[in-house]
Amino acid sequence: MERKFIPLSVPNIKGNELEYVTEAVKDEWVSTGGSYIETFEKNVAEYVHVEKTVAVQSGTAGLHLALIQSGVGLGDEVITATLTFIAAVNPIRYVGAEPIFMDCDDTLCLDPIKVEQFIEEECTFEEGKLINNRSKKHIKAILGVHVFGNLLDMEKLMNIANKYNLKFIEDATEALGSYYTNGSYKGQFAGTIGDFGVFSFNGNKIMTTGGGGMILAKNKEDLDYVRYLSTQAKDDTLNFIHGDVGYNYRMTNLQAALGVGQLERLEDFIATKKANYHLYKELLESNEKVELMEFKQNIRPNYWFYALNIKGNPDIQLFIHKLQAEKIQTRPIWGLIHEQKPYKKSQSYKIEKADYYVNHILNIPCSSNLTQEEVCYVSECVKELL
Template sequence: MERKFIPLSVPNIKGNELKYVTEAVKDEWVSTGGSYIEMFEKNVAEYVHVEKTVAVQSGTAGLHLALIQSGVGLGDEVLTATLTFIAAVNPVRYVGAEPVFMDCDDSLCLDPIKVEQFIEDECTFENGKLINNHSNRQIKAILGVHVFGNLLDMEKLVKIAEKYNLKLIEDATEALGSYYTSGLYKGQFAGTIGDFGVFSFNGNKIMTTGGGGMILAKNKEDLEYVRYLSTQAKDDTLNFIHGDIGYNYRMTNLQAALGVGQLERLEEFIETKRTNYNLYKELFESNEKVELMDFNQNIRPNYWFYALNIKENPDIQDIIQKLQAEKIQTRPIWGLIHEQKPYQKAQAYKIEKAEYYVNHILNIPCSSNLDQEEVRYVTECLNEVL
C-alpha cells in the first residue's frame, strides 16, 4: 500500500464549518456584512478574555491598522525582529516608517535584553521621544512576534515600552491559544497585553478562515477607530461621506462562518498538537544530532509549529529534498529579513543567534490531523537522513 503524503501544516475542517458556511450562503450574506462576523468577533473575544475584537482580511492588514493607530508614520522607526515571516515587517513600510532589526533569543522570539541594550547604547531619550542616534529618526514602537506559538517576554518588553514611551504591538498571528501560566501576566493570552494584538487565520495557522485576521487593542477608542478604518472610514454610509483614508480590510461573513466552526475545536487542535509534540520529543531523545526546540516554561503554548534544531552544520536543503522523496513535507525557517533585498539598507543590531538558527532550524509536520503513526514515520525518516 502506497504511503500517503504528509504535509507540513494543513487545515483540519471536520466540525461544524460546512454547516455554518452553508447557512451564510443560504442567507446570501457572503460579503463584509452578516451575523457570523459579529459572532466570530464575540467568540474570539470571549476565548481570550477581552471585551471586543475587530475581524479583518488578514493578519497583515491587522498589523497595518495597528501601526497607523499607534501613530507610526513617515520617517519614524519601529524596533522589530529579523527572524520572522516578512509579512510582520512589511506593514512598517506601508506607513512610510523604517524597521530597525533586532536579534532573537533562544525562544526564537525578539530578544528584550538586546532591545534594551540597543536603546541604552544607540539612542537618546529626551522630552518623551526616543531618537536613534544613527539615523536621527524617532522610534515610535516595538513590534514583537510570538514565534511558532512560543511567547515573547512581555514583562520585559512592557517595561521597556513604558520607560521609553513606545507603543507595543504583539504579532500573535502564530500564537492564538497560547497564554502565560505564571508571572505578572499569568492567565493572559498572547495578543492581549500590548497596546495592540493581531491574530491570523491563514490556511496554515492553528485554525483558519482561509484568510483573515483579528485585531485587539488595550484602548477601546483605538479599537473602534481601527474598525472604522477597516470599513473605508465611513462617516455616513447612505451619502458616502468619509472622514479619513480608509481600507477595504473587513473580514467576510463566509470567512467568519468558517472561523466560528474552527474556534469550537481550537482546544482540541491544541491538545492533538501537544500530544504529537511530546511524542516527537520522546522519539528524538536518543539522537544527539538534533533537539526539538522547547517552548518557554512559563506558558501554555498552542504548539503551532515544531522547530527541530539540527546541531552539526546541516545541509537543510538536502534534508528537505530527501524527506520530500519519502513524501514528507518540511521547510527551513524564514530567511532573515534584514538580508532580504527590500531591507538590506535597514539598520540591524548585533544579529547573532538569529544567524545560527536560520541555518539550523527545520520545521517538521505538525498539522492538527497528524496521527501518531505519521509522527513515528517522520521521526524514523529524519533519523535515517541525519
C-alpha cells in the same frame, strides 16, 4: 499500499464549519456584512478574555491598522525582529516608517536584552521621545512576534516600552491560544497585553478562515477607530461621506462562519498538537544530531509549529529534499529579513543567534490531524536520513 504524503501544516475542517458556511450562503450574506462576523468577533473576545475584537482580511491588514493607530508614520522607526516572516515587517513600510532589526533569543523570539542594549547604547531619550542617534529619527514602537506559538518575554519588553514611551504591537498571528501560566501576565493570552494584538487565520495556522485576521487593542477608542478604518472610514453610509483614508480590510461573512466552527475546536487542536509534540520529543531525544526546540516553561503554548534544531553543520536544503522523497513536507525557517533585498539598507543590531538558527532550524509536520503513526514515520525518517 503506497504511503500518502504528509504535509507540513494543513487545515482541519471536520466540525460544524460546513453547516455554518452553508447557512451563510443560503442566507446570501457572503461579503463583508452578516451575523457571523459579529459572532466570530464576540466568540474570539470571550476566548481570550477581552471585551471586543475587530475581524479583518488578514493578519497583515491587522498589523497595518495597528501601526496607523499607534501613530507610526512617515519618517518614524519601529524596533522589530529579523527572524520572522516578512509579512510582520512589511506593514512598517506601508506607513512610511523604517524597521530597526533585532536579534532573537533561544526561544526564537525577539531578544529583550538586546533591545534594551540598543536603546541604551544607540539612542537618546529626551522630552518623552526615543531618538535613534544614527538616523536622528523618532522610534515610536516595538513590533514583537510570538514565534511558532512560543511567547515573547512580555514582562521585560513591556517594561522597556513603558520606560521609553513606545507603543507595543503584538504579532500573535502564530500564537492564538498561547497564554502565560505565571508571572505578571499569568492567565493572559498572546495578543492581549500590548497596545495592540493581531491574530491570523491563514490556511496553515492552528485554526483558519481561509485567510483573515483579527485585531485587539488595550484602548477601546483605538479599537473603534481601527474598525472605522477597516470599513473605508465611512461617516455617512448612505451619502458616501468619508472622514479619513480608509481601507477595504473587513473580513467576509463566509470567512467568519468558517472561523466560528474552527474556534469551537481550537482546544482540541491544541491538545492533539501537544500530544504529537511530546511524542516527537520522546522519539527523537536519543538522537544527538537533533533537538526538538522547547517551548517556554511559564506558558501554555498552542504548539503551532515544531522546530528541529539540527546540530553540526547541516545542509538543510539537502535534508528537505531527502524527506520530500519520503513524502514528508518540511521547510526551513524564514530568511532573515535584514538580509532581504528590500531591507538590506535598514539598520540592524548585533544579529548573532538568528544567524545560527536560520542555518539549523527545520519545521516538521505538525497539522492537528496528524496521526501518531505519521509522527513515528517522520521521526524514523529524520533519524535515518540525517
